[in-house]
Amino acid sequence: MTTRLPAAVLWDMDGTLVDTEPYWMAAEEELVGSFGGTWTHDDALQLVGSGLWESAAVFQQHGVDLDADTIVARLTERVQQQLNEFGVPWRPGARELLEALREASVPMALVTMSIRSMADDVIRQIPFAAFDAIVTGDSVENAKPHPEPYLLAAALLGVDIVDCVAFEDSPTGVASAAASGAVTVGVPNILSLDDAPATVLWSGLEGRSAADVAALTDLRKASA
Template sequence: MGVVTTRLPAAVLWDMDGTLVDTERYWMAAEEELVEAFDGTWTHDDALELVGSGLWEAAAVFQAKGVDLDADTIVARLTGRVREQLGEHGVPWRPGARELLEALREASVPTALVTMSVRAMADDIIRAIPFTAFDVVVTGDSVDHAKPHPQPYLLAADQLGVDIADCVAIEDSPAGLTSAHAAGAIAVGVPNILSLDDAPSSAIWPTLVGATLADLGALVGANGAAS
């Protein structure tokens, strides 16, 4: 009988909002302010529909709600408000995320941030991390196709120079998991606001608290055994 060896992922690809940092409530507040400024109504269910999606795709939703601005202005206004809230309240880490990210860096496992936020906001988060956290950063303003399209994750693996099939992607939204899975990554869902029961994934972890490099390696080993 062959022995299944545990090997570390070629890279770990991190979603940002809702996975690495708990910023979804900041986005929802910014969205509500924006729509109400144009005398529209924005509900919690409306906000849930947009979790994990691209900002420019979301802009069309706000325009349909009566926001009389062009897409670039909508993106800039929302992002600006979220960045203001980060400045006011600090970076709210998701439980266990920073610890796992730091363990990966100490083990020299390549990492990428794959977010549909714009680069300026991603840089705010990166600056708040007291160690060099990412080798590659892919943002919503650097891709032609937002999640759930596979392009963001394919681009990250390409820039890292690794095989996407040997990468673990960590996500909190159905759109993000769909993107990672379609790209061919080992997709791990860590639920935050939305249920991931119907999203394609290799594993669903209830939390990143206590997650280890060995846990990630076991996913890679299982994936190799299944292929």
């Protein structure tokens, strides 16, 4: 078995590195409720992993009488307030695996559909320079599940996407990473990935090492 590390590791943020989905769901419920509408947990689940501007159209359908940019700004501001109040809820093992890969000199990119200011808030909580490139929802034309975010990340790093490993927690994100050609690791959080096109499923990141990530390079042919 090869032990060669991937050319790069590409990370989703919300739900994969940090468990911020409850923050987003609370912000969504508050927003829709402020316009007299009802927003259920099932409604929120339908948007997990989606782009913010694509999600804005759904909120408008639920009675939010604001333009898309204002919706995105209000949701992001509310989530950032919760981050400041309650802290960044890292998923178990996430920071440790980031640090192990950084110590192994593996290039890494953050690939999130949150906007840049939100990503920066989370990145500031990491006590080392974790990412060599950052792709956010306001830097792409096509949000996940389109492959553009992951293809852009690989281009920014100067590597071939098929030599990369991507970590995702949602069906939408897995679809994006898999369509790009990356070896795609599904790490389920609040949604099942049983039917998602992940190359492999991990139950979590806790206890995982750079060697575990290196072993994934054997799965490249299967993901092509």
